[in-house]
Amino acid sequence: MTAFGKLIRTTAFRLTLVYLFLFALFAASLLGYFAWNTRRLITEQITTTVNAEIGEISDIYGRRGLRGLIFTIENRALRPGANLYLVTTPAGQAIGGNVGSLAPGVMATTGWSETDYRRLDEQDTADHRALVYVAELPNGFRLLIGRDLEERRRLFGIVAKAAQFSLLIVVVLGLGGGIFVARRVLRRIDAMTGTTRRIMAGDLSGRLPVGRSGDELDRLAESLNAMLERIEALMMGLKEVSDNIAHDLKTPLTRLRNRAEEALASSGSEAEYRAALERTIEESDGLIRTFNALLMIARAESGQARDNMDNFDAAEVANGIHELYEPLAEDDGMSLNVRTAFAPLHGNRELISQALANLVENAIKYGKPALSAQPLGADAVAGAGGKEILIEARRDGDQVLLCVTDHGPGIPESDRKHAVERFVRLEASRTQSGSGLGLSLASAVATLHGGELRLGDAHPGLTATLAIPARAGISVRLAAQTPNVSQKVA
Amino acid sequence: MHEDADRAMVTEISPNLTATDSQMRLLIIEDDRESADYLVKAFREVGYVADLASDGEEGLALADSGDYDVLVIDRMLPRRDGLSLIGTLREKGNHTPALILSALGQVDDRIKGLRAGGDDYLPKPYSFAELLARVEVLSRRHGGPTEETTYRVGDLELDRLSHRVARGKDELTLQPREFRLLEYLMKHAGQVVTRTMLLENVWDYHFDPQTNVIDVHISRLRSKIDKGFERPLLHTIRGAGYMIRDGIR
Numbered sequence: 001m002t003a004f005g006k007l008i009r010t011t012a013f014r015l016t017l018v019y020l021f022l023f024a025l026f027a028a029s030l031l032g033y034f035a036w037n038t039r040r041l042i043t044e045q046i047t048t049t050v051n052a053e054i055g056e057i058s059d060i061y062g063r064r065g066l067r068g069l070i071f072t073i074e075n076r077a078l079r080p081g082a083n084l085y086l087v088t089t090p091a092g093q094a095i096g097g098n099v100g101s102l103a104p105g106v107m108a109t110t111g112w113s114e115t116d117y118r119r120l121d122e123q124d125t126a127d128h129r130a131l132v133y134v135a136e137l138p139n140g141f142r143l144l145i146g147r148d149l150e151e152r153r154r155l156f157g158i159v160a161k162a163a164q165f166s167l168l169i170v171v172v173l174g175l176g177g178g179i180f181v182a183r184r185v186l187r188r189i190d191a192m193t194g195t196t197r198r199i200m201a202g203d204l205s206g207r208l209p210v211g212r213s214g215d216e217l218d219r220l221a222e223s224l225n226a227m228l229e230r231i232e233a234l235m236m237g238l239k240e241v242s243d244n245i246a247h248d249l250k251t252p253l254t255r256l257r258n259r260a261e262e263a264l265a266s267s268g269s270e271a272e273y274r275a276a277l278e279r280t281i282e283e284s285d286g287l288i289r290t291f292n293a294l295l296m297i298a299r300a301e302s303g304q305a306r307d308n309m310d311n312f313d314a315a316e317v318a319n320g321i322h323e324l325y326e327p328l329a330e331d332d333g334m335s336l337n338v339r340t341a342f343a344p345l346h347g348n349r350e351l352i353s354q355a356l357a358n359l360v361e362n363a364i365k366y367g368k369p370a371l372s373a374q375p376l377g378a379d380a381v382a383g384a385g386g387k388e389i390l391i392e393a394r395r396d397g398d399q400v401l402l403c404v405t406d407h408g409p410g411i412p413e414s415d416r417k418h419a420v421e422r423f424v425r426l427e428a429s430r431t432q433s434g435s436g437l438g439l440s441l442a443s444a445v446a447t448l449h450g451g452e453l454r455l456g457d458a459h460p461g462l463t464a465t466l467a468i469p470a471r472a473g474i475s476v477r478l479a480a481q482t483p484n485v486s487q488k489v490a
Numbered sequence: 491m492h493e494d495a496d497r498a499m500v501t502e503i504s505p506n507l508t509a510t511d512s513q514m515r516l517l518i519i520e521d522d523r524e525s526a527d528y529l530v531k532a533f534r535e536v537g538y539v540a541d542l543a544s545d546g547e548e549g550l551a552l553a554d555s556g557d558y559d560v561l562v563i564d565r566m567l568p569r570r571d572g573l574s575l576i577g578t579l580r581e582k583g584n585h586t587p588a589l590i591l592s593a594l595g596q597v598d599d600r601i602k603g604l605r606a607g608g609d610d611y612l613p614k615p616y617s618f619a620e621l622l623a624r625v626e627v628l629s630r631r632h633g634g635p636t637e638e639t640t641y642r643v644g645d646l647e648l649d650r651l652s653h654r655v656a657r658g659k660d661e662l663t664l665q666p667r668e669f670r671l672l673e674y675l676m677k678h679a680g681q682v683v684t685r686t687m688l689l690e691n692v693w694d695y696h697f698d699p700q701t702n703v704i705d706v707h708i709s710r711l712r713s714k715i716d717k718g719f720e721r722p723l724l725h726t727i728r729g730a731g732y733m734i735r736d737g738i739r
Contacts, residue, residue, distance in 0.1 A: 278729070281617070288615055289698050296697075323667055324693055327706040354697040361701050 012185045016178025023170050028163060035159040039152060043131065046147040047112075050133050053083060053145050061137060069143070070096040083147050084117065084130055090140030099144065107142050110134045114149070129153065188217055192224075204232045237301070245294065249287060256283045293437040300351060300444035311471060312349050314400045315340035318393035321356045329364050329389060336360070340393040343400040346471040347449045352402070355445040356391070358438035359404040359464045363389045367406025367461065399451070400470045407461035416455040442466060514629050516540045517556060519549030519575070520564040520591070529562065532618050533625075546570025553579055558586050559629040562621070565592035565603065573606040580607040587628040591616070600696065619730035623682040641676035644736030646715060646723055648676050657715055667692070668711050675724070675734040684731035708732055 007013060061069040066087075073085040077098035086097035088107055100120040106113060111134065116127035132146030192208050199206045207228060208221040263276035322338035329336035345352070367389055392403040442464070443453040451468035516538045520526040526542055533540040541556065543549035546567040553561055553575070565572040576588050590608040592599060600611040610624050641648045645658045653669060655662040664672065671692050675683055685704040689695050708724070716722045725733050 281729070284615075285617075292613075292698060320693070320695075324695070324699075324703055324707075327710050328701060328703045331706050350696055353695060357695075357697065357699060361699065364701070 007179060007182050007186060010182040010186050010189075013178050013182035016174060016181065020171065020174035020178065023174065024167055027166050027170055031159060031163040031166070035156055035163075038155055038159065042152045042155065046131050046149075046152075050083070050131070050145050050147055054133055054135055054143075057143065057145065058135070058137075061143075066137075066139075066141065069137075073097055083145060084119075084132060086144040088142045088144075090142075095141075097144070099146075102144075106132065107134055107144060110136050110142075115146075117146070185217070192221065199228065204228070204235055249290065252283055252287055252290075256280055256287075259283070290437065293441055296351075296354070297437065297441050297444045300441070300448045309347050310349065311344065311346050314343040314345045314352070314393040314402055314468075317349065317353050317356060318391050318402060321353060321360055322391050324357070325360045325364065329360075332364055332368075334364060334368065334387040334389055336364075336389045336391065338391045338393075340391075341395065343393050343395045344471045345400050345449075345468060347468065348445075351445045351448070352466070352468070355442040355466055356402050356404070358442050359402075359466070360389070360391060362438050362464070363404050363406040363408070363462070367408035369407055369460075395470055396467075398470050399467050402466040402468070403463055404465075405458045405461060405463040407458060410457060410460055410462040411455055413457070439464070514538045514560070515556070515558045516560050516562065516625065517543065517549070517553055517558045518562045519543045519546070519553070519567060519572070520562070521545060521567050522564070529618075529621075533622075536622060546572070546575050550575050550578060553586065554582060554584060560625050561586050561588040562625065563588055563590055563608075565590050565594065573603060573608075576607040589621075589624055589628060591621075617729075619682065619727075620684045620686065623684045623687060623731060626681045627678055627683075627687070641673070641679065643676055643679045643734050644721060644723055646676070646734075648672060655715075657719060662714055664711075664714060668707070668714065671707060671711055672715065672734075675732065678734075680733065680735045682727050682730045682733050687731070 057069060057072060060072050064071075070087060073087060073096050076082055077085050082098065084097070084099050086099040086102070086107070087095050089095055092107060098120050099117055101118045103115045103117070106115045112131070113134070114129060114131055117130050117132075118127055129149040130146040131149055132144050135143045135145075137143055188209070188211070195206045195208050207225050210221045210225065211218050259276060260280055263273060266272070268276075318338055318340050322336060326336045369387060388407060390403070390405045392401065392405070394401055439453065439455075446453045446466050446468060449468045451466065454463075454465040454467055456463040456465065514537070516533055518526060518529050518533070518540055520529065520542070521544050523544070526544065530540045530542050541552060541558075543552050547569045549561075549563065549567065550570060561576075563572040563575060567575070570578075572590055572592075576590070579586070579588070587609045588607065589610045589612060590603045591612055591614060592603065593614045600613075603611045609628055612621060612624060639650050641650070646655075647657075648655050648669075650673060655664055655669065655672065671688065674688065674692050686698070688704050688707075689697075689699070708726075712722075712724045716724055721736065723734050723736060725735065727733050
């Protein structure tokens with residue numbers, strides 16, 4: 001498509017054409033109305049003048065007879081810009097006045113008419129138009145008094161010219177403006193299209209240009225940019241996941257393969273084969289677990305789990321998880337405690353339970369007080385109290401908080417953001433088992449519920465908090481303790 | 491009844507013998523040839539009569555005409571999917587216990603499967619031990635007596651109404667959750683119960699813990715019911731799970 005073709009196809013240009021037509025119509029009708037009114041006014045004026053003169057001249061005729069009439073007419077005809085006068089005998093012969101010729105039959109009918117005429121003193125020029133009144137005098141003579149319409153024609157001409165001129169201006173300005181606006185819009189759209197093409201070609205970091213005017217195109221560009229932001233984040237996530245899957249799943253797969261190969265190559269006893277097979281199964285179970293966790297995260301992140309939401313009390317979840325993990329913690333020489341208050345939630349109970357379970361497992365795994373010579377100042381709390389892990393569920397404003405606090409080494413501030421990412425096992429814990437997906441799953445679950453996972457300092461230790469918006473509607477009822485108020489709310 | 495006597499007396503049977511006493515009939519509906527053959531072979535080895543259907547329509551016809559104790563149904567099948575198969579069976583008034591195998595392992599898929607009339611749901615990949623344990627439990631439920639008020643294994647006795655547990659003459663004090671754990675194990679005495687089954691049925695969680703959290707609960711329970719007694723009742727079945735029974739095999 002040519003540039004011009006593109007230009008005239010723009011919405012802006014088409015709109016301009018429509019407006020142009022409307023404006024032209026408007027201007028034409030305005031001028032038309034003006035012209036018509038002016039014409040009416042001039043005609044009226046002429047009629048009045050002629051009427052007055054007829055009255056006057058009839059009067060003179062009455063008083064002074066034909067001679068006086070002709071004398072007066074001849075006299076008046078000599079004045080500059082004089083009216084038209086003509087007196088004819090009953091036979092139709094002109095006997096006075098300044099009219100040289102008339103359209104035939106004008107003098108035959110009395111009353112108003114419009115006619116072509118020629119003055120006596122100008123032979124060469126063409127006919128003029130005039131508005132005339134023909135009156136019959138008592139003795140059969142006829143008197144014509146009229147006024148030239150040149151003035152009216154000239155005025156009409158001026159108006160017509162003005163109309164042409166203004167129409168021309170309207171069209172030129174309109175088209176020019178249309179092209180200007182269309183080009184402006186087109187330039188911006190072209191810029192957007194260009195960016196979009198680049199993005200489609202694979203450069204996900206591209207963003208649409210946003211102007212400062214805040215008009216509809218800017219708003220559109222802003223929303224598109226927000227969308228691109230999200231897409232880029234998702235794509236980055238995906239890429240990261242596939243990279244990590246490649247790394248963290250291939251490693252155990254390789255191990256598995258090596259083990260099987262080794263068992264196959266060696267001529268061991270049956271017991272050795274069995275042991276090798278058992279290890280293989282163990283390894284594949286681990287792989288399956290990692291895979292499930294990844295799928296779970298993907299599902300939570302994509303928002304699919306929203307179908308399975310119901311209302312429940314986060315305190316029950318906390319108590320349930322405490323009950324499940326308490327013996328495990330105790331076996332590990334730690335004490336797992338729980339402190340709950342009524343905290344109503346709307347969400348996926350299973351996912352929130354699992355997220356909390358992950359936080360507790362992390363606390364049990366990594367939350368042991370640093371007894372060795374680490375400059376954490378942990379000595380003060382490293383006694384019996386230091387081995388405590390606390391699960392809390394409570395309501396804080398319009399949020400429900402599910403916290404797990406341990407008194408282990410914690411996570412340094414700089415590592416906290418990093419710790420939530422998939423597969424990240426901080427250096428300190430590399431040697432321990434685990435898929436490294438616990439915190440990312442907890443974070444994905446929190447995000448799914450419109451909340452977040454916060455990692456804070458427990459001086460020393462780590463407080464991991466799932467902050468999730470409380471169930472809507474409950475806050476009002478809770479705030480209104482008295483039953484009659486709550487009825488009002490309901 | 492045969493089953494009654496079996497339970498009231500001592501459960502002297504190992505898992506692979508439960509099937510033989512009444513020749514459990516099993517229908518496997520699975521379209522993947524290799525896994526189907528593997529399942530048929532594995533179930534026959536433990537004494538089941540296992541039939542195979544390789545698509546949904548064939549499966550429906552067989553399940554409807556044959557007298558099976560348990561159906562093992564893959565969720566995604568050619569010609570008729572697993573869920574619709576179960577739905578149709580249930581509509582016809584056939585209530586043979588059905589276990590759904592599926593690559594879709596998420597909680598909501600599971601709920602969908604159970605809502606469609608399935609009795610249990612096992613995501614792929616699964617271990618045969620897990621599948622066998624679940625099939626055993628399902629078949630027992632189908633043919634066995636309904637809920638009893640007292641469970642007995644050897645000299646261990648659990649009263650479900652008064653929540654009393656006693657071993658011989660000794661009264662045992664259990665935490666509520668330990669009681670439910672023991673109750674579940676004793677309900678399925680003589681059958682292998684896997685860790686996931688325990689987590690699902692006793693705690694009602696459907697996720698994998700990354701830790702050995704169930705083992706710790708079991709060892710606590712064991713220390714209460716077996717410690718100081720000559721004959722242990724709560725056994726660990728390697729590679730599968732746990733079983734409560736009297737006698738050593």
